[in-house]
Amino acid sequence: MNFIEELRWRGMIHDITPGAEEKLLEGMCVGYAGFDPTGKSLHIGHLIPIMLLMHFQRCGHKPLALVGGATGMIGDPSGKSQERNLLTLEEIADNQGRIKKQLEKFLDFSQDSNNAEIVNNYDWLKDITFLDFLRDVGKHLSVNYMMSKDSVKSRYDQGISFTEFSYQLLQAYDFYWLYKNKNCSIQMGGSDQWGNITSGTELVRRKGGGESFALTCPLLTRSDGKKFGKSEGGESVWLDPQMTSPYKFFQYWMNCTDEDAPKLLRIFTLLSKEQIEDLEQRHSEAPHERIMQKALAEDVTIRVHSESDYRMAVEASQILFGKGTSEALLKLSEQDFLSIFEGVPQAQVSRDALSNGVALLELLAEKSSMFSSKGEARRLIAQGGVQMNKEKITDSNLKVDTSRLISDKYILFQKGKKSFYIIKAA
Known part of the structure; x- marks a missing residue:
């Protein structure tokens, strides 16, 4: 060569x-x-x-x-x-x-x-x-x-x-x-x-x-004129997984624009010219599938972190967008969990109370502000519109205890398709 x-x-x-x-x-x-x-x-x-x-x-x-x-x-x-x-x-x-x-x-x-x-x-x-x-x-x-x-x-x-x-x-x-x-x-x-x-x-x-x-x-800049290597919040994207989680790292590449992706594929992967041109062609035929971004994020995440970190990042992305399973959610590290659900509203509940079990409706309508009343929560549960840790809730009389905690600290509730709420044991 x-x-x-x-x-x-x-x-x-x-x-x-x-x-x-x-x-x-x-x-x-x-x-x-x-x-x-x-x-x-x-x-x-x-x-x-x-x-x-x-x-x-x-x-x-x-x-x-x-x-x-x-x-x-x-x-x-x-x-x-x-x-x-x-x-x-x-x-x-x-x-x-x-x-x-x-x-x-x-x-x-x-x-x-x-x-x-x-x-x-x-x-x-x-x-x-x-x-x-x-x-x-x-x-x-x-x-x-x-x-x-x-x-x-x-x-x-x-x-x-x-x-x-x-x-x-x-x-x-x-x-x-x-x-x-x-x-x-x-x-x-x-x-x-x-x-x-x-x-x-x-x-x-x-x-x-x-x-x-x-x-x-060349020093890289993004197509929008912003500095390459910074997240939307302005933080640097680090190679150390303790400073930038593999999930956030993966998402940085997934979120690149169609204009930037061809350049980034050439600079940051070892894919051949023919492979990259094939990705560009397939992407042009179905832009909504984000073929270039997926190939870029996979290649760079595996090289910087590992294949298992890449798979975990994919599963984490699916969790956020409604396709993930409760098993995948429970496997998340605390760092990845917080990265995925950054900005989601939280309420704290004492660990002692959870140890003894807290009534589900009390948790949703009194301990947190997810629902304005127990009646509203009960109705949506009956309609199949509430999930706890990615599993649909069918019993509004359920008691929630520490066995439900993710990373021994969090419980994730979901209302409808896109509304999330976190209960944190403190």
Whole structure:
């Protein structure tokens, strides 16, 4: 497989330095992308450089994933409007461990000739003195050159500290070190990294007398102009299931528009061109079935989480839209249950009262505001219009106890097709 051709048809090339394609055709190359451990998890924006590394390896090249323990102490100013909060060494080490586990889901770290490696720039930067760095690195890149980069220019009016200004030099030195010690000849990243990456190619040329290359992928925006990777509520969509549940993760991809789906299929899946074009054709014939969105959500959810998490997310979606079973509901984790029914009104009932059993009508009309009266609740139950935990209620004289609790905490009531109410044991 030709790496550049693969990226080109997928729309994953924004900028590339001259000679890169020819270099890659000569044989196996070593290339890297960087991930700063400034958070406990990667988010779906990081999936773009991850996919670059995946395609790089699939095309016979050797990928390096740099999890920057040193640069994570500084914080990249690219795309940021203000200074980051500095993290402690302990926080960075914890974040590194988490991110390494996430990267291992995507790249092959076996002992093959083009096996991936995770590298940490703290290993080679921690022992360099400030004076040595200024003499050996700083003299090769002028302030004028560094000021011309967008990551610095965009922050100049608001102000940028020397700490963040120096980030460009640190990243440039990373490329130089990997070039000298790992035979690394190409660095990849998002288009906002172009300035930092080309500073690295310049340092390799000036300090090492060598030739290296840069490749960036476009930064994604949605068809409505909103930032890709944010939920409707404005939260980031994380790869860590404790920060974004598999259900919410699955729903993010399911909710993408018909305009965005073809682009997202090309960038975030490993489906072939023919497979994607077939999905587009079938989708055009039956748009209401959301064939592209289903294929996208399945592929990415399984890769980031697991097949069982994907199946659970599908079942959870069916629960919300009336097709799920009581068995599927009872299997939900508390996190997924709350994600599905976010915003649904709740009432609290003491666990002691539930232990002894609470009359159903009292629960629906007095302990909660689901019904205005016991009579209204009794009539709808008689008509078959009330469900408890996805099972139709037929007996209005029923007593409800703790055996009905989901995750030992919740009972879900449904009135009609779309009206839900949650009783929480407290």
